[in-house]
Amino acid sequence: MTVAIVWLRRDLRLFDNPALHAAIRAGHAPLLVYIHAPQEDAPWQPGGAARWWLHHSLLALSSDVEERGGCLLLRRGPSKQVIDSLIAESGAVAVYWNRLYEPASRERDSAIKADLRARGIDAQSFAGHLLREPFAIKTGAGEPYRVFTPFWRNLAQRLDSNAPLAAPTSLPRISVDSESLDSWKLLPSIRWDHGFSERFSPGERGAAKSLDVFLDSAFEHYANGRDLPDRRGTSGLSPHLHFGEISPRRIVHRLTAQSTPAQRQLAEPYLRELGWRDFAHHLIYHFPHLPTDPMQRAFEAFEWAAIDAGQLRAWQQGRTGIPIVDAGMRELWQTGWMHNRVRMIVASFLTKNLRFHWLEGARWFWDTLVDADLANNTQGWQWTAGCGADAAPYFRIFNPVSQGERFDANGAYVKRFVPELAKLPAKAIHQPWVVGGVSGYPQPIVDLKSTREAALSAFALMRSSGS
Ligand SMILES: Cc1cc2nc3c(=O)[nH]c(=O)nc-3n(C[C@H](O)[C@H](O)[C@H](O)COP(=O)(O)OP(=O)(O)OC[C@H]3O[C@@H](n4cnc5c(N)ncnc54)[C@H](O)[C@@H]3O)c2cc1C
Numbered sequence: 001m002t003v004a005i006v007w008l009r010r011d012l013r014l015f016d017n018p019a020l021h022a023a024i025r026a027g028h029a030p031l032l033v034y035i036h037a038p039q040e041d042a043p044w045q046p047g048g049a050a051r052w053w054l055h056h057s058l059l060a061l062s063s064d065v066e067e068r069g070g071c072l073l074l075r076r077g078p079s080k081q082v083i084d085s086l087i088a089e090s091g092a093v094a095v096y097w098n099r100l101y102e103p104a105s106r107e108r109d110s111a112i113k114a115d116l117r118a119r120g121i122d123a124q125s126f127a128g129h130l131l132r133e134p135f136a137i138k139t140g141a142g143e144p145y146r147v148f149t150p151f152w153r154n155l156a157q158r159l160d161s162n163a164p165l166a167a168p169t170s171l172p173r174i175s176v177d178s179e180s181l182d183s184w185k186l187l188p189s190i191r192w193d194h195g196f197s198e199r200f201s202p203g204e205r206g207a208a209k210s211l212d213v214f215l216d217s218a219f220e221h222y223a224n225g226r227d228l229p230d231r232r233g234t235s236g237l238s239p240h241l242h243f244g245e246i247s248p249r250r251i252v253h254r255l256t257a258q259s260t261p262a263q264r265q266l267a268e269p270y271l272r273e274l275g276w277r278d279f280a281h282h283l284i285y286h287f288p289h290l291p292t293d294p295m296q297r298a299f300e301a302f303e304w305a306a307i308d309a310g311q312l313r314a315w316q317q318g319r320t321g322i323p324i325v326d327a328g329m330r331e332l333w334q335t336g337w338m339h340n341r342v343r344m345i346v347a348s349f350l351t352k353n354l355r356f357h358w359l360e361g362a363r364w365f366w367d368t369l370v371d372a373d374l375a376n377n378t379q380g381w382q383w384t385a386g387c388g389a390d391a392a393p394y395f396r397i398f399n400p401v402s403q404g405e406r407f408d409a410n411g412a413y414v415k416r417f418v419p420e421l422a423k424l425p426a427k428a429i430h431q432p433w434v435v436g437g438v439s440g441y442p443q444p445i446v447d448l449k450s451t452r453e454a455a456l457s458a459f460a461l462m463r464s465s466g467s
Pocket residue numbers: 226234235236237238239241242273274275276277278280338339340341343344347365369371372373374376377378379380381384
């Protein structure tokens with residue numbers, strides 16, 4: 001039997017894996033390899049929390065592969081060198097993988113594909129990471145989209161609701177040496193990750209279980225529940241999707257196959273959020289400068305404030321004196337994840353009240369989020385800062401007090417992560433300064449009203465100097 005290398009990257013799954021499926025369908029024995037080459041993603045190599053996830057996800061995948069008789073090979077990069085050496089070691093005639101869309105991955109993958117093909121190796125890549133590939137969706141004029149709603153209208157008509165591809169029931173064992181996962185030292189040396197495993201189970205089974213739990217308990221009320229951070233109103237699938245432990249097609253299929261029109265309507269808000277994920281990838285594919293440069297060029301002249309290290313640390317550590325901001329930042333540190341509504345609030349506070357460059361926040365999230373994803377994180381930060389595609393207008397500055405009162409009305413979320421405030425009555429929990437503050441909890445590091453006005457003036461200045 002001929003051998004095909006199946007190069008796994010952020011598709012750490014056996015179910016609905018197009019590259020793996022194609023290798024088997026072509027009659028090859030699949031040789032599954034994961035290549036650890038973080039330097040190839042520089043400067044966006046996986047941060048601390050994502051490395052924790054990767055470690056556990058690879059363990060889970062190894063065990064699933066072994067259960068089917070096979071073996072997941074682990075090798076340290078560079079990717080091209082490892083692939084060449086595996087071809088020599090195994091006599092592989094083909095290399096298959098699923099496509100990624102970040103600028104560094106695209107550049108590397110195209111060079112590897114061209115080189116392999118020039119040497120007569122069957123190199124093929126497949127679509128499996130998104131609902132639709134970024135180049136498959138275009139405006140009427142053939143251009144990339146810059147606004148979400150028309151993008152989603154187009155994408156929603158092209159959702160792939162085909163049944164997902166089955167996972168192989170058995171895999172061959174090909175004798176090629178593997179490295180030990182522990183030798184990669186992916187786990188943090190300072191163990192700040194114990195809360196991560198209470199919240200998440202990395203791996204394909206964990207992903208399937210999260211989807212089941214979500215469909216059983218939160219799906220029906222998602223349209224409103226998704227905005228309330230004190231409950232499990234969302235799916236928690238973001239790290240599973242980032243690492244490709246579940247395919248978006250599988251989710252769409254679960255939500256839409258055999259559904260009645262009413263159920264389909266219920267699924268729409270959730271599918272739309274998956275659409276935002278596709279939109280973020282569409283943007284990074286067509287505008288590869290986005291991880292560092294604003295989508296709206298006017299913002300190149302915006303006067304961000306000089307970084308005050310003490311204020312930045314207070315934000316990172318959840319000690320700003322603004323309860324919902326602190327609760328969010330502590331949730332992030334303790335669990336490796338933060339609720340979407342609160343991500344917007346903490347990002348608005350950093351970029352508008354403190355007026356720090358959005359990249360400061362994006363970099364902190366990059367290191368601390370288990371779902372850190374270059375496309376989604378860049379879009380989330382640029383959107384909140386006001387400089388992204390289809391962004392919230394700059395003058396829309398989240399008021400963390402009224403946001404807290406609206407979305408965490410009884411203060412349950414704040415109390416969970418900021419226990420110093422647990423005894424405060426609900427009406428004071430989002431602004432403890434009205435009752436004179438609480439001992440052990442900081443006073444606000446900035447005045448919300450005057451910093452809001454200063455941000456609006458800086459924005460007006462940018463607009464007037466640009467016109
Ligand atoms: C400042 C900021 C930074 C962010 N950084 C990231 C990041 O690094 N990685 C990441 O996956 N998401 C990021 N998001 C988007 C969003 O907050 C998370 O995807 C969401 O909170 C994940 O929780 P969930 O899986 O329970 O979401 P659900 O509500 O269950 O949504 C389902 C899926 O849709 C996708 N999705 C939902 N909302 C968005 C969105 N606004 N943009 C893009 N995709 C979305 C995610 O893949 C998510 O798993 C960021 C948002 C902001 C405002």
